[in-house]
Amino acid sequence: MESTFAREEEVKTKPLPGHVGIIMDGNGRWAEGQGRRRLDGHREGSQSVREVTRCARRLGLKALTLYAFSSQNWARPLDEVTGLMALLAEFLSKEREEIMTNGIRLNAIGQLDKLPVLVRGPLEALRKESRGNKGMVLSLALSYGGREELVSAARTAMEKAKRGELDPSKLDADTFETFLWTADLPPVDLVIRTSGEKRISNFLLWQSAYAEYVFADVQWPDFRAPQLLDAISEYQRRDRRFGLTGAQAKPAPP
Ligand code: IPE
Ligand code: IPE
Ligand code: MG
Numbered sequence: 445m446e447s448t449f450a451r452e453e454e455v456k457t458k459p460l461p462g463h464v465g466i467i468m469d470g471n472g473r474w475a476e477g478q479g480r481r482r483l484d485g486h487r488e489g490s491q492s493v494r495e496v497t498r499c500a501r502r503l504g505l506k507a508l509t510l511y512a513f514s515s516q517n518w519a520r521p522l523d524e525v526t527g528l529m530a531l532l533a534e535f536l537s538k539e540r541e542e543i544m545t546n547g548i549r550l551n552a553i554g555q556l557d558k559l560p561v562l563v564r565g566p567l568e569a570l571r572k573e574s575r576g577n578k579g580m581v582l583s584l585a586l587s588y589g590g591r592e593e594l595v596s597a598a599r600t601a602m603e604k605a606k607r608g609e610l611d612p613s614k615l616d617a618d619t620f621e622t623f624l625w626t627a628d629l630p631p632v633d634l635v636i637r638t639s640g641e642k643r644i645s646n647f648l649l650w651q652s653a654y655a656e657y658v659f660a661d662v663q664w665p666d667f668r669a670p671q672l673l674d675a676i677s678e679y680q681r682r683d684r685r686f687g688l689t690g691a692q693a694k695p696a697p698p
Contacts, residue, residue: 448499448669448670448673451670451673452499452502452503452669452673455503455673455676455677455680456503456504458680459680460503460504460505460676460680461505461633461634461656461676461679462505462506462507462630462631462633463505463506463507463508463509463629463630463631463632463633463634464500464505464507464508464509464632464633464634464635464636464676465508465509465510465511465632465634465635465636465647465648465651465652465655466496466508466509466510466511466635466636466637466638467511467635467636467637467638467644467645467647468489468492468493468510468511468512468638468664468667469637469638469639469641469645469663469664470485470638470639470640470641470662470663470664470665471485471486471488471489471663471664471665472485472486473485473639473663474488474489474663474664474665474666475488475665477663482524483523483524483527483528483531485663485664485665486527486528486531487531488665489664489665490531490534490535491665492664492665492666492667492668493510493512493535494539494542495668495669496508496667496668496669496672497510497548497582498669499668499669499672499673500580500672501546501548501579501580503676504580505580506580506581506630507580507581507582507583507629507630508580508581508582508583509553509583509584509585509626509629509632509648510582510583510584510585511585511588511645511647512532512584512585512586513528513532513554513585513586513587513588514585514587514588514589514645514646514647515554515555515587515588515589515592515646516589516645516646518558518587529559529560529562529563530562532563532584532586533562533563533566536563536566536567536570537566540566540570540573543570543574543577543582544573544574544577546579546580547577547578547579547580548574548577548579548580548581548582549574549575549576549577549578549579549580549581549582550567550570550571550574550582550584551571551581551582551583551584551629552567552571552583552584552585552586553583553584553585553586553588553593553625553626554585554586554587554588554589554592554593554625555587555588555589555592556586556587558587559586559587563586567584567586581629583626583629585647585648588625588646588647589646590644590646590647590648590649590650591646591649592646593624593625593626593649593650594624594649594650596623596625597620597623597624598623600623601615601619601620601623621650624650624651626648626651629651631651631654632648632651632652632655633655633656633679634655634656634657634658634675634676634679635647635648635652635655635656635657635658636657636658636659636660636672636675637657637658637659637660638660638662638663638664638667638671639660639662639663639664640659640660640661641659642659654684654686656679656682656684658675658678658679660674660675
């Protein structure tokens with residue numbers, strides 16, 4: 445079998461997605477399938493986060509956004525929510541050094557004020573510390589929902605209009621985008637979902653308007669560097685047209 449290193453080199457010879465978003469799904473089923481507790485699946489899933497982030501960084505992706513906890517996930521049983529929050533806090537403290545030595549900028553999107561101090565504290569600290577890093581931006585979508593984000597952006601627009609800072613008749617997509625939590629991130633090129641489910645589950649609704657989707661049939665704890673490379677290879681075989689005809693969208697021959 446070809447080594448991961450050789451495959452990375454091969455993938456790097458073709459245009460890479462600038463920004464990849466991942467719906468990290470299937471931790472619970474991974475654990476339940478082995479007669480283990482759901483939280484064991486989340487713990488194993490955090491190992492996938494490490495490996496996938498390292499691989500994305502080696503490839504030179506500009507941005508990686510990981511859907512770690514949705515606005516709707518708060519309604520899960522309290523012990524699962526508490527366990528997930530503790531795992532997140534542990535992840536942030538353990539990964540601090542690697543994030544800093546690799547020049548990664550840590551970012552977070554979502555209703556962050558809902559997070560417990562246990563998570564918000566180390567998250568804000570690392571966000572601040574890594575602010576000047578020029579490598580990949582790693583965004584954690586935490587307490588995130590695409591609809592919640594759109595409502596928040598609409599609220600910002602309305603408040604600006606009320607203060608006379610925005611003329612409603614001049615509001616266009618480019619301006620609206622600056623009110624989203626992802627305003628400083630590059631366009632999303634590829635969204636990957638693991639676990640075999642084929643749905644978006646409230647992830648990056650606006651941002652994925654022209655993203656390519658790749659659905660992986662493995663649970664998140666089994667998604668590692670080789671699976672990321674498979675997904676990026678699939679992306680590289682797609683034709684993106686952005687509403688144009690095939691002939692228009694093809695790059696002009698040299
Ligand atoms: C994804 O795995 C992680 C979170 C949503 C927090 P799940 O916990 O959704 O696992 P399944 O989909 O129930 O197997
Ligand atoms: C989406 O997974 C959210 C995250 C991966 C954090 P869910 O497990 O919450 O989504 P559904 O319930 O399958 O739609
Ligand atoms: Mg799930």
